[in-house]
Amino acid sequence: MVAIAATNLVKRYQDKLAVNDVSLDIGEDELLVLVGPSGCGKTTTLRMLVGLEPITSGTLRFGEKVVNEIRPKDRNVAMVFQDYAIFPHFTVYENIAYGMRARHENRALISERVPAAARMFRIDHLLKRKPRQLSGGERQRVALARALVRDASLYLYDEPLANLDAQLRHQAREDILLLHREKGRPSVYVTHDQSEAMALGDRIAVMRDGKIQQIGTGTELYDQPYSRFVAFFIGTPSINLFDAELRNNNGEIDIVTQAFTVRAADEMKEKIRGHIGRPVTLGLRPEDLHPPRNAPFPVTAENTIHGIVNVIEPTSTGCTVYLTTLGAEGQDFIATFKARLPASYIGKEVPLAVNRRKIQLFDAETERSLLYGPGIQF
Missing domain, CATH: 3.40.50.300 (P-loop containing nucleotide triphosphate hydrolases)
Structure with a gap:
């Protein structure tokens, strides 16, 4: 009441x-x-x-x-x-x-x-x-x-x-x-x-x-x-945000950034199909990035990205890893692991498996989610 x-x-x-x-x-x-x-x-x-x-x-x-x-x-x-x-x-x-x-x-x-x-x-x-x-x-x-x-x-x-x-x-x-x-x-x-x-x-x-x-x-x-x-605003560490574009790939939808491409999960395709060819913002939570061998889902080239390890910060439950995407215009991002990553990985390129079902997508102009919520104007 x-x-x-x-x-x-x-x-x-x-x-x-x-x-x-x-x-x-x-x-x-x-x-x-x-x-x-x-x-x-x-x-x-x-x-x-x-x-x-x-x-x-x-x-x-x-x-x-x-x-x-x-x-x-x-x-x-x-x-x-x-x-x-x-x-x-x-x-x-x-x-x-x-x-x-x-x-x-x-x-x-x-x-x-x-x-x-x-x-x-x-x-x-x-x-x-x-x-x-x-x-x-x-x-x-x-x-x-x-x-x-x-x-x-x-x-x-x-x-x-x-x-x-x-x-x-x-x-x-x-x-x-x-x-x-x-x-x-x-x-x-x-x-x-x-x-x-x-x-x-x-x-x-x-x-x-x-x-x-x-x-x-x-x-x-x-x-x-x-x-x-x-x-x-909600989440610690904060969600990683990347400028991206949605592209059609033989009926599949690819989320393309400057540094990597991730395929959209099947269950979100109908919600985002109308934004193909338009700029979007891709959101990846740090805990949804996994070392491929420890990922609790199938890992393929369609959900694997790469980054250079800059800093490894041990935590009580594993570690927080600060990385930069590959390419001339590298972007910093964060991953959190449940296992400790040895310090020898600093400076090296590592693969990361993306949980595609946890991807967030936002309209680049309105900032509204393409996946959740009513069509309200912020």
């Missing part, structure tokens, strides 16, 4: 269109992540949800109630900010209790909920300390505990992990999921980190230039991107 519904939201600052016709639904216990580069409109969208930014046009509903003109304090929204927004002159206890006290809630309820929230986020031993005595991770947990003690209709997170180091970010993700499961209420999380979005979101909305490019699960965005931008 839909708990929050935004329909055709627009936010304009004089001549600047910050949010352009954004529509999304959030389920009763769903954690929706807004992800995109800086300046794409995700934080502005969040601020319209809470009421900190007036809506230029469009409709925002909490349940059946239109809340466009309702003040932030009357929307019953809990928000966790990037800079934590905790009071430096208050103790941890006072910071967690602040919202409840401001709403004049029962003292006994405050005394019960504040220590319980502090225990959940492992800061119950810090209740008498001031923020200056806390680490960044501890301050973040104070902000999360303050949100936990509220019975809000909507929980919002504005890049709350941006100021934490890598190790603390992983722990804080668990804390946020713990808070979300504890409350079971609709939540919206804003980040520019796609790996964070993939780890947290029930669904993810990818934004660019004030518009939503695609909404779906992490798997849907990764396997079936509607646009070149979504394909490139």
